[in-house]
Amino acid sequence: MPPKAQHAFPFGPDAPGNGADGPNDDDTALDDGSFGWTPGEIPPFLPLNLILRDPAVIAALLAQPEGRRRDEFAADALRIGVAALRHASSRLDAEQLGAASEKLLAQLKDALTAHADHSNQQTAAVLKEYFDPKSGRLAERVERLVSADGELATLLRTQLHGDGSPLARLLATQLGRDSPLMRQLDPDQSTGLFARLQKTVDEQLRSQRDHVLREFSLDNPQSALKRLVDELTCRHGDLQKGLGDKIDNVVKEFSLDKEDSALSRLVRNVDRAQRTITSEFSLDNDESGLSRLKRELLTILGAHVESNAKFQEEVSVALGRLVQKRESAAVSPEHGHEFEGAVLAFLATQADQRGDLCEVTGATTGLVKNCKVGDAVLRLGPETPAPGARIVFEAKEARGYTPANAIDELETARKNRGADFGVFVWSRQTAPESAKPLARFGQDLLVIWDAEDQSTDPYLLAAIEIARACVVEQHRGDAREDIDVEAIDRAINAIEKSAQSLDKIRVPAESIKSSSEKILDRVRIEQTELERQVATLRQKLVGLRGAEG
Template sequence: MSDDIILPIQTTDSRAGGEAGRADPFYVNLVISDPEVILAASEYPDGRARTDFLLTALKIGVLSLRAARGVVDGDMVRQEGERLMEQLGERLNGWRKVFEERVAGSLSHYFDPKQGMFVERVERLVHSDGELANVMKAQVQSAEQSLTRVFEQFIGDNSQLLKVLDPSGENQLVQTMQRTLDGVIQSQNAAILQQFSLDNKGGALTRFLGELEAKHGNLNTALSKNMADVVAEFSLDRPDSALSRLVQRVETAQRSLTSELSLDNESSALCRLQKMLEDNHREQVAMANRLSESLNVAISQLQTRRDEASKSTRHGLEFEASVGEQLRSICQAAGDVVRDCGTSTGLIPNKKVGDFVVTIGPEKAAANAKIVVEAKESGSYDLMATLEEADVARRNRGAGVCVFVHSEKTAQPGIPAFSRYGHDIVVRWHADDPGTDVWLKAAMMVATAMSVRAAAHDTQDAASFQVVDNAIARMRKQVEGFETIRKSAQTSSNAAATILERAKIMETTMLDQLTALCDEVVKLKARQDQAG
């Protein structure tokens, strides 16, 4: 009984660039015929288990032979040394963790801010009803009791001081003070009454009256004389009295005021004021007439320019400029960039469709995505023509979304105020109506959201779509050139049949390829939309 076993055996040579002590395996076909080895190996199932057993047995045999020859296995020593160091490091790390846990537990047992014994002890000391507060309360209560006893002894109800000051008892001190005060008050009252009595010739009142009579004479006589003079000054019978002079001055002032406020006097202030107001009114009326004439002329000119602009192509350019101004104000607040491109051609040769290109700012999810805006003030565009030109605008400007802005003045009834059709958004806007600005803002917000979803597509697919779109645009241009070839072929009598046949073959082939490409692009975009 024999088995052929393929065993990977490691060599002792180290290869350059490998790890230290590692060797590349080599393979040896061993035919085992020893009955004992076969018996021992048959105890393991065929496969990885039996191979590992045979490798282990081979390694033990090799080590035994080397040990018998006195050869020390350096790799084994190094491995055992590394294993010993690893075990030592693991035990040291374990001891360090245990030590750190014990130290942390001890510190937290004493200094934990919530459950530590130190914090609990400090809390018991400084709490409102703690040990320190109880000691302070006991000391304060002892001091209060001592002070109460002292005050009760010296100034209490039974103290000697209150007995001395008691007015109801037989207190000689209070009685003496009361008699003394009564005597002083009586003597002072008598002295004051004596000074204001006319019987006392040396009193203060008698001296005061004497001084008045010495300086002003008899008071009654002087008062009578002075009163007569005062009454004469207020009498109208005397022309030189104060009242007569006052009346004359009042009458003179009244005549002067009446003269100044009379319209009969041409030199009066009221007449001069009336003339000034009339002159100013005439000047104001003349200025108002001149201003009215100027406004009428300006309004007429403005209306004429508006009528001319509405009849010419210039009106569409003014609407496009208004859309651009409003678009820049919206995008500037949103951090996007607006570029005017209505006068430049795009990806499609000789095509200028697409008036503005909005590049989404770098701070948004759809950074650097493009939105084309087409402004149109023309009544010749229905909804189908609008969507066709929107598709051309997206392909011509390399944008993922198109916002087609119709003028409220010229839009057909079938044009919606705001609606989305696939990758195109149709909106109606009036340049002179701020209430329609919300539709344009909503269109830009929806276009940005659609660009965010389109940005989730794979960049390689997006590049493929751009290549396919460019190829379709070029092929459409070539198809349009067949009409020129056909016309040129019809003018030639000799090569007409050949050229026409060739042109027909090329046209058919190109149209088939164009149709196939368009179908594939539609399928790819539909799958990307479903995945998004």
């Protein structure tokens, strides 16, 4: 920019072309040379001399014709710049205010959270101090208040117990023999309540009796009875004569000699109704009600017989299909899965009742590579004498298994699941005929169970208890002398014997159920003995648990 371009552009009344040589529309000067605005207010114009050094601004101003247009362009540019600066300043202030507000809210939130946590801790401490069931002040205070020798009991004994208590003295004063109430109720007192009540009642009874006698006296023309007799005599004449006439009329109505009497009409109606009823209930008359009822019943019975025959045929076909389906399902793998599921459900229920843990392991491999033998593992709970001891269960509903095969499979299951004892649950439908319902072979136990027969549940319950007792015996180690092993063995032997007796008796009992009361009694006796032995076994295990503790 040449030096001559860096000059000042005057704005205001003194600018060229702005009316500096004389008055114009914006001139507000007064005659005395002053201006017409109040000090402190914004003046209508402001003279301003600027020296511009920005080449772009200078070029923009020089592009305008010199004079008023350049001054107006410069004033517009200055006004736009001032507005932009004000907007930028207000936006910056808003952003700073928002950031400060967010920071203040975060600090306030942290302070409130800390205060809430502190308040909750203090509240919990105070509530625990007062309401803790073991060491709280409220429990202690209530205990002192309601205990046998507490404050409430002491106060009640002091106030209520004994002849000298305040309550006894108050009752003696208010209700005793010499109290004003008892003196009022004493029948021997002439001025007492009873005497006054008797006197009042006598007077009222005497008054009522005299009044009633006056009302029922014919000598008194104003009595109720006298007025009633006069009214009857006036309205109906002589009472005896009227009654005689009425009786004669009644006798005539009940005379059969008179054709139009009420009795004659009744006899004719009854005779006609009897003949109608007899004709309606006669089978000789095809149009009678009984004949029509007979025909309707025969029609219904015929249709019922035909429907019954058809229903029996459908039931026979359905039963045949059901039996065929059941036989095919009995040999299918799905039926074996159903039996396995029933055994696992039974074991889970018993484990929950005893505090043990039942794990379903049939779908997972065990310690042996690629081996899934062992359907479930029962782990004894922490309250037992052998916590964590493992019993493996194998459930089978498949034909072709022998006791030797079952024992071999249990040995594999024990190794695969790391168990101390094994139980092989045989389905009664597929178990060999020579198999015993409950038999022990060292660390293995074979039991026969039917998911649909509750009478076989004691076998499986006994097997669970025997297995638990055996693993407890194995885990006791050096403390073996503290266990009544002989009692446990006797209980196990008795359970096996009772189970065998039950199985031998069940078949003839079911086949001759109608005349087998004695056999069923024997079954119940053996079942009771079996349950008693199981209870004995449980009692021994409880004793072992106490010895372990």
